[in-house]
Amino acid sequence: MWKLVSGTATTAPVVTVAGQAARRRTFAVISHPDAGKSTLTEALALHARAIGEAGAVHGKAGRNATVSDWMAIERQRGISISSTALQFAYRDAVINLLDTPGHADFSEDTYRVLTAVDCAVMLLDAAKGLEPQTLKLFEVCRHRRVPVITFINKWDRPGHEPLALLDEIERRIGLKCTPLTWPVGIAGQFHGVVDRRTGGMVRFERSPGGATAAIEEHLAPAGAAERFGPDWHRAVEELDLLTLTGADHDEAAFNAATTTPVLFGAAVANAGVRQLLDVLVEHAPPPRPRPDTDGQARAIDAPFSGFVFKIQANMNPSHRDQIAFVRVCSGRFERGMVVTHATTGRPFATKYAQQVFGRDRETLDEAYPGDVVGLVNATALAIGDTLHAGPVVSYPPLPSFAPEHFAVLRATDSSKFKRFRRGIEQLDAEGIVQVLRSNARGDQAPVLAAVGPMQFEVATYRLTVEFGVPTELEHLPYRMARRTDPAGRDTLQTERGVEVLTRDRDNALLALVLDKWRLRALVSEYPRLVLEPLLADASYEAVAT
Numbered sequence: 001m002w003k004l005v006s007g008t009a010t011t012a013p014v015v016t017v018a019g020q021a022a023r024r025r026t027f028a029v030i031s032h033p034d035a036g037k038s039t040l041t042e043a044l045a046l047h048a049r050a051i052g053e054a055g056a057v058h059g060k061a062g063r064n065a066t067v068s069d070w071m072a073i074e075r076q077r078g079i080s081i082s083s084t085a086l087q088f089a090y091r092d093a094v095i096n097l098l099d100t101p102g103h104a105d106f107s108e109d110t111y112r113v114l115t116a117v118d119c120a121v122m123l124l125d126a127a128k129g130l131e132p133q134t135l136k137l138f139e140v141c142r143h144r145r146v147p148v149i150t151f152i153n154k155w156d157r158p159g160h161e162p163l164a165l166l167d168e169i170e171r172r173i174g175l176k177c178t179p180l181t182w183p184v185g186i187a188g189q190f191h192g193v194v195d196r197r198t199g200g201m202v203r204f205e206r207s208p209g210g211a212t213a214a215i216e217e218h219l220a221p222a223g224a225a226e227r228f229g230p231d232w233h234r235a236v237e238e239l240d241l242l243t244l245t246g247a248d249h250d251e252a253a254f255n256a257a258t259t260t261p262v263l264f265g266a267a268v269a270n271a272g273v274r275q276l277l278d279v280l281v282e283h284a285p286p287p288r289p290r291p292d293t294d295g296q297a298r299a300i301d302a303p304f305s306g307f308v309f310k311i312q313a314n315m316n317p318s319h320r321d322q323i324a325f326v327r328v329c330s331g332r333f334e335r336g337m338v339v340t341h342a343t344t345g346r347p348f349a350t351k352y353a354q355q356v357f358g359r360d361r362e363t364l365d366e367a368y369p370g371d372v373v374g375l376v377n378a379t380a381l382a383i384g385d386t387l388h389a390g391p392v393v394s395y396p397p398l399p400s401f402a403p404e405h406f407a408v409l410r411a412t413d414s415s416k417f418k419r420f421r422r423g424i425e426q427l428d429a430e431g432i433v434q435v436l437r438s439n440a441r442g443d444q445a446p447v448l449a450a451v452g453p454m455q456f457e458v459a460t461y462r463l464t465v466e467f468g469v470p471t472e473l474e475h476l477p478y479r480m481a482r483r484t485d486p487a488g489r490d491t492l493q494t495e496r497g498v499e500v501l502t503r504d505r506d507n508a509l510l511a512l513v514l515d516k517w518r519l520r521a522l523v524s525e526y527p528r529l530v531l532e533p534l535l536a537d538a539s540y541e542a543v544a545t
Helices: 017-023 038-049 072-077 104-116 131-143 163-173 221-244 251-255 272-285 413-431 454-467 486-492 516-525 538-542
Strands: 025-032 086-088 093-099 119-125 149-154 176-179 179-184 192-195 201-205 213-220 260-264 305-313 324-330 340-341 347-349 351-359 360-363 372-376 386-388 405-411 432-436 448-449 472-475 480-485 498-504 509-513
Touching: 017 025, 025 038, 025 104, 025 131, 025 272, 038 086, 038 093, 038 119, 038 272, 086 351, 086 372, 093 509, 104 131, 104 305, 119 131, 119 272, 131 163, 149 272, 149 351, 163 176, 163 221, 176 509, 179 201, 179 221, 179 260, 192 221, 213 221, 251 260, 260 272, 305 413, 324 351, 360 480, 360 486, 405 413, 405 454, 413 432, 448 454, 448 509, 454 472, 480 486, 480 516, 486 498, 486 509, 509 516
Parallel strands: 025 093, 025 119, 119 149, 149 260, 176 260
Antiparallel strands: 086 093, 179 192, 192 201, 201 213, 305 324, 305 386, 324 372, 340 347, 340 386, 351 360, 351 372, 405 448, 405 472, 432 448, 432 498, 480 509, 498 509
């Protein structure tokens, strides 16, 4: 059982909201699948002593599974498919780490998480550099002006030259790299790192089995030169070159999201992870005033406010309940306080508030800006909803991504239709899939819409395991969706290669279209027809041009 660690610091308590907020560091790790994101998440928790041993993503013999990948299907597949909140104390800071799915099929979940963080750690595989999903997630960070720290992982395996990796980052995404550590030894022959702040070397030695923190030895420059000779001198020469080009950390430029501090390590060996934690505490920004829907920033010490960025049910089979994850934006949250649900204007009681650590949880009595509060069985809440006390505030809604895959779902056992319907409603509320319906298909055959096909796999798995409902999928040929209106629905009902359905979560009318050529023909034939693109619809630009 993983130990839940509170955010209480070892120093004297800071009682003001602003003082507590200044201690918070809320960040997410973004990466391409298999870059080592879950492994790094586990290693960070290990170094903060939130867990006793780091788990293995692929279930290596004698190793626990990772605390962040808590779903059985995640452990079976060795990938993250759901975001997870972890909170722990490190030094005098409170760390809120939001683990995110790396697989492109779950990018919508990752997007929501990135709205709830103040910083991101961009994780790169030393042998692969910038990969497609990393680039997509970085663009979300750029759009939201989220500062990014880069951690180049797997330096214990063969990979690219460090200068080449920095050049790729600067060339492809336009961030100036300002390394804070530098590897001693080429990729695959990793001795340790140069700490640019001290000029000395930190030598790493992997612990037996790799489940505990790497053994660190601090060496002065003379000692490092004597022991590692050419590797040390090469690292020093490369750092001298970087210094000449002005690649030094600038706090203002980092906070403006124009530069990225860079560190090197090997998460699987827990090497270089403590240095990353130190950089997060010393340089990552604390929570800032967050703009509301009118563009007005609500002060950190204003009365409590927050927004729901995730909903998750059945995290623990012994509970079988639903949790709404709320990012605190301002003020002090107290368990039991009655706040206002901005969407309805109605009061909302917060009696059942919990702190979540992977799938484990404990009662939470208070929280501050940057923290994540789990509200249990808050069925009245939806993703994107705002809660507040005091003056009215509403934060911008979290839009849905444009689906590109569609399938009809049916229960194979008609006697379990009530459970089938309840399960579908739950999956829709969590944003696992979008649920579409039409009178022609009926309630017993909803259409599931997804960004990627693996979402269907998760949906059917959870219906079977959590609700006891076996199902069958019938894939549909449509490849894009457009928002339309009642007039458009009437016009399109007799057209081939298109079908109009209603989305459950907001009653929006979505026209499902076979492909971009069919869409182009519809636009040409009905120039006044409403066919609006949805967020992140990559195919729209090609059609429009």
